[in-house]
Amino acid sequence: MDSLPDALFRAAPEIRYVALYRHGELQLAQRPALRDASATESDRYEELLVNPALLVLTRQRGSIDCGGLEYVLVRYGRFFQLVHPVDGGHVSVAIEPDADLPALVDTVRDAARAYGLLPAAT
Template structure:
């Protein structure tokens, strides 16, 4: 799944799949403004699951649920897609269109199996 997501856009910097407690990730080489791999690991294990939990609970009250999250950090966007088994997280260049790329990611996940 990671390699097929990278093929969606040159603007994708990093892809992580957190599936049933197992984290797999991959980054493009030679990126400027990239976070460290250790920082990325904690984001996937702690930050993104917590953000998804909070946003999902709020969304389920009276907003129709949660489809995805987009976080705008100073150096990039982070697109986070909740799944029944964890999440898919994709770092996107700051000059790209994260919603359009996120829609491509969701379609790719549907092709490769339920996300």
């Protein structure tokens, strides 16, 4: 079986970058020959510090009276960043700005389920 990043890159050309952070281990993968890529060190700190904090804050807010949290979508200047909580951490996917976001979110969630990172859809 391919890795999650390989499966996502194959499934959607609009996916620029994939990170999986679980149980203290970080995996980063970037689409080859990507234009306008962020610095690798910047991506690393985003996955280790920013995205975990973002999920804590939004999960707590969602638990108050919003019905929980499914995922967070951030719009940066050159791309969208999908941050999805998974057991033991998160998966983070950078997406081209002209992508069909609802379809891409479904693609990422389906792949995460296939790799055992999310429970089966109900």
